[in-house]
Amino acid sequence: MSFQSPDDAYPYQLPKWAEGKLTNVPPHGRLHLANLPTPIHKVRTATSGNKILSRLNELNISIYFKRDDATGGVELGGNKVRKLEFLLADALAKECDAVVTIGGEQSNHCRATAAASRMVGLSPHLILRTQRADAVHDQTESLGFTGNVLFDRMVGSTIYTCTAGEYGRLGSNKLVQEVCNYLIKSKTHNQPYPIGVGGSNGVGSFGYINGVDELMNQLQSFQEASPDFGLDHIVFATGSGGTAAGISLGISLAYGKLGNAHPASRGKDMPNIHACGVCDTPDYFYNTMADIAKEMGIALEESKVLEFVRDSVTVHQGKGKGYGFSTNEELDFITQFSLSTGIALDPVYSGKALYHFLTNVLEEDPEAYRNSNILFxxxxxxxxxxxxxNDLSQTLESMSPVTRIDIYGKKAGESNVVDLS
Ligand SMILES: Cc1ncc(COP(=O)(O)O)c(C=O)c1O
Structure with a gap:
């Protein structure tokens, strides 16, 4: 046995069920960045006090979590690292020396890209969209050191800021390309590798073809003990469309929509795929997925791709107050969920998507979901x-009280003290 280095690329073998169906297989293979396979956990729904989870219990719905939040440590964790395994293999094969990508101020994609880039010896350059761009420039505010930005900075990313308006005017791809040009012109780097928003393109999305193969193999093992088990619904958040493209194309192909199928799909209906959009519109996502499917070389006439995508997945409008904004109900759901299950969801993607699915989509026709198996x-x-x-502080103070221990008996009579003297 030898230990792998993250920058050792190895060939990617398309699963049998996708052979000949996706023809633009990334030629430079993939890297070892993610902890795979991610586990699948059954979530406890028999929990009193949590209205939404109790409702699932009442409808006899089992909910399983595919834990792609556990693909890596805190720097790499989440869905992006599956895409980065393919994207950075491509960057290394092309002898790039830097990576330029783009996202919101608290972009998970930028943080994972920055950390993964450092792991394989590339310099990370991040364009962050923030309304504070001018204030940060004028030094009346700081970009700070919180959440994803903390990790962006801990790996020494070079950060460029722009406003949402500027982002909209030039478009994210153009901004990335312009920063690449600037790095070359200024002789900072010879060959920067551009990665568009979310790493959602025909190379990165193979990460989720691989993810679907992993899921199908897990189902196959599970079915050895429980042959009747099947998934009825698969639900996830969509933001830039690459994860949705990989999962929905992958599931359609693995269930034999264009021919070969994965053995775990035999005798089973294809699960319904639900992508919950946290920004933009469902039509935007259908079109984006169709574009990505074409880039991946799907074996269909060009005019049939959009229809194939629309048949594979339903995109729900789940953006609530808008990208990055949370309602009190969404935040309540996230805290009640972690209180009941021990699993942390996030406010921008997973928490918002699951909240929207369970409270709106499912409740539109609850009987259609009775006795079903849902994989989130x-x-x-x-x-x-x-x-x-700040928004959560009041809820968390009451959910998680903090009490002073008094071992010397010096605080007798004071409130909020546990006397152990
Ligand atoms: C935590 C999380 N979930 C889901 C998504 C959506 O994935 P995609 O951009 O592939 O649609 C993102 C994208 O940034 C994310 O960070």
Whole structure:
């Protein structure tokens, strides 16, 4: 046995069920960055006091979590590292010396990209979209050291800021390309590798083809003991579309929609795939997924790709107050969920998506979900909770009381003291 180095690329073998169906397989293979396979946990729903989980229990719904929040340590964890295994293998094969990517101020994607880049010897350059761009520039505010930004900075990322308006005007791809050009022109780097928002393209999304193969193999093992077991629904958050493209194309192919199937799908109906959009519109996501499917070389006539995508997945509008904004109900759901299950969801993606699915989508027709097995693909993002600390403080103070221990008997009579003297 030998220990692998993260920058040792190895060939990627497309699963049998996808052979000939996705023809643009990344030629440079993948890296070892993620802890795979991620486990699947059954979540406790028989829990009193949690209205939403009790409701699942009442409907006899079992909910399973595919723990992609556990793909890595705090720097790499979440869904992005599956994409980065392919993207950074491509960057190394092309002899790049830096990576440029883009996202929101608390972007999980930027944080994971920065850490993974350092792991394989590339310099991370991050463009962060923030309304505070001018204030940070004028030094009336600081970008700070919280959540994802803390880790961006701990790996020495070079950070560029822009406002949402500037981001909208130029577009994220153009901004990334312009920073790459600037790095070359200024002789800072010879060959920066551009990664578009979320790493959602035809290379990165193979990470979730691989993820679906992993899930199907786990189902196959589970079915050896419980042959009747099948998944009825798969639910996850979508933000830039790459995870959704990989999961929905992967599941459709693994259940034999275009031919070969994975053995675990035999005799089973394909689960319904639900992508909960945390920004943009469902149409935007259908079109983005179709574009990614084409980039991946899906074996369909171009005019049929969008229809294939629409048949594979339902995109729900789950953005609530808008990208990055939370309602009190969403935040309550996240705290009640961690209180009942011990699992941390995030306010921007996983928590918002699951909240929206369980309270709106499922409640539109609860009987359609009775006696079903739902898999929630937990895509990580817990560092995003740091930003909501102030909004959560009142709830957390009452959920998690703090009491002074008094071992000398010096605080007798004071309130909020446990007397152990
Ligand atoms: C925690 C988390 N979940 C889900 C997503 C959405 O994934 P995608 O961008 O592939 O749609 C993201 C994207 O940033 C994320 O950070």
């Amino acid at each position: 693909w937990h895509t990580g993002g817990a560092l995003g909770i740091y930003e909501k600390g």
